[in-house]
Amino acid sequence: MVGIVGYGAKIPRHRIKVEEIAKTWGADAPSYKKGLQLTEKSVPAPDVDTVTLSVEAARYALKRAGISGTEIGAVYVGSESHPYAVKPSGTIVAEAIGAVKDCHCADYEFACKAGSEAMFTCLGLAKSGYVKYSLAIGGDTSQGAPGDALEYSAAAGSAAFIMGAENVVAEVLYTHSYMSDTPDFWRREHEHYPQHGGRFTGEPAYFEHITGATKAILQKSGMKPQDFQFAVFHQPNGKFPMRVGKMLGFTKEQIVTGWLVPVLGNTYSGASPLGLTAILDIAKPGDMIMMCSYGSGAGSDSFVWKVTDRIKEVQNLCPKTRPQLDEHKIYVDYGTYAKFRKKILKNK
Amino acid sequence: MFPSRTWRENPQRYRLEAVKCAKHNKVFFPPRRVSPGSLDGSSLKPYQLPNEGTIYTFTTIEVPPSQFKDSAPYVVGMIELTDGTKITCQVADCDPSTLKIGQKVKIEFRRVQTHGEHGVLSYGYKAVPAIQGVTTV
Missing domain, CATH: 3.40.47.10 (Thiolase/Chalcone synthase)
Structure with a gap:
């Protein structure tokens, strides 16, 4: 049996409401809320990026898998907002969870499906027996241009999955x-x-x-x-x-x-x-x-x-996804959001 | 900052790796190479710090060093971890005016410094309040 051995999610605490963005651009908030069917979005603080969200999600996944980072043989991070243009996110994540140094590692990009690309690869590694446990991550601190329709929805969050052939919680x-x-x-x-x-x-x-x-x-x-x-x-x-x-x-x-x-x-x-x-x-x-x-x-x-039956043993080991969305929220105004997302042009 | 400076400290900054003196039953963080009172480090063993604790004391930085000026005001606190070890770090995702001594915190992986637009990104640990509810800033 091959599948998910452990999983984790990390969502930042800051939020901005559609009304706050619409007010800034003179747009009609009810139209955007109805058209996009969303009321607010998560916002990454300046010290939060794809790597930090992925590390936290991966730590939860390890806890649910009941294994240590040293047992991970491959780390793949899928994102379109890797913090570096040249330098992998995966090495930072692997180092932070202790999955070093005997580990295969790569960053994936395929717009919004880079995360499922990583999952697909890890399932293949588990099925072939080539790697015992591998870590697949999909996460982003998404970009949306000021005033563009995307700005109302582009948000931040990360999900991590450990794939393997033992102690599976969801078989593929x-x-x-x-x-x-x-x-x-x-x-x-x-x-x-x-x-x-x-x-x-x-x-x-x-x-x-x-x-x-x-x-x-x-x-x-x-x-x-x-x-x-x-x-x-x-x-x-x-x-x-x-x-x-x-x-x-x-x-x-x-x-x-x-x-x-x-x-x-x-x-x-x-x-x-x-x-x-x-x-x-x-x-x-x-x-x-x-x-x-x-x-x-x-x-x-x-x-x-x-x-599988094992799901009941792991669900309560870490913070769940919905409570991260519904609790711990800090609402920001557009000025704070623009500062957080570096949308303000400053003197060098 | 030259990248080797932060790279050298990855184990402690990324994974809260400390050392514990088997002879004196004392934890050192950042890790030391030689135990006080000894001539070598043979009594020092790797020790993993817990990632939960409470705020022991804190201060709010209103006038920060230049690399942190966009973050002001921000909180630097001394955190007493669940094993009794005290560490110093920023307390993120909080309103300084509502923070309390004794408040529960969790240690999270965060960006610590960015070294301008072109430099290496330094990651490490920060505390975040383990509270529930909704606030507005």
Whole structure:
């Protein structure tokens, strides 16, 4: 049996409300809240970045796995906001959790599906027996240009998963990847903020790839949407995952547990992985979970997970995902947010 | 700052690795190489500090050194960890006016210094209040 041995999530404490951003730009907050179906988003403080969030998530994953960092043989960090342009995030994470020095390590990038890329690779390593335990992380401190629609949703958070073949809490039964060259969202070298194709990010991009990957894995597994207790799809806003779920035959009840975006925002590479952690927090043995990521550029990775009896032993060992969203919150105004995100031009 | 300075201290800054003197049952952090009263370090064994504790005392820095000027005001505290060891570090994610001595904290991995726009990023430990609830700044 191969799958998730331990998992963890980390969400920063600071938040900004849609009204606060809309007030700054003279925009209509109710329209944005209705259009994006989100009310607030997480904000990373200046001392928080993809690496710090990933280290905390990884420490929780280790605790749930019941292993030490020295037992980790591979570390992969998927993000589009690695703190360095040249220097891996993974080495810092590995050093911080003690997974040094006999360890394979790499940073992944594939827009918002870099995290599920890392998960896919780690599952392969576990299945082949090449590495006993490997660590996959999806996390971001997402960028959104001032005044752009993305600014209302670009958020921060990280999810970590330890994959292995012993003491599994969620077995992977099937995977499927689906991709094409679709330029719906990009950021060129040396650009601070990403560009996007507006409505082009919808039908030919997000919906085409998520439906493609999910239909293929349903066919591969011979399963139907009704066979799953939970489903989580990439969540760039509140509307898209609910709509794509409905298109595929999933109900709101199946999606709502991992649907974090209304109060978290879009955590890019962390989006569907964080949704999976929220599901694992409350899942029961035998529950089936459909997961499908989406990364612009573009592609989707889908996974069918089956929760094992061991889940009950690990759920309460670390802070769960929903309580991190609902408690410990510190609301900031736009000025503080702009300072935190380095949106203010200063004299050198 | 030259990168070797922070690199050399990775074990203590990243993983709270201390040493404990087997002879005197005393914890040293940052780790020492020679135990006081001894001529060598043979009695010093690796020791992992816990990552929870309480605020022993603290002060608010209003006029910081230049590399921290964008963070002011910020709190530097002495944290008494659950094993009794005391460490000094920043207390992040807090309103200095509501912080209390004896308040429970958790030690988290954070950026400590950024060395301008081009320098190496220094990571390490900070305390954060282990409180629940919602505040506004």
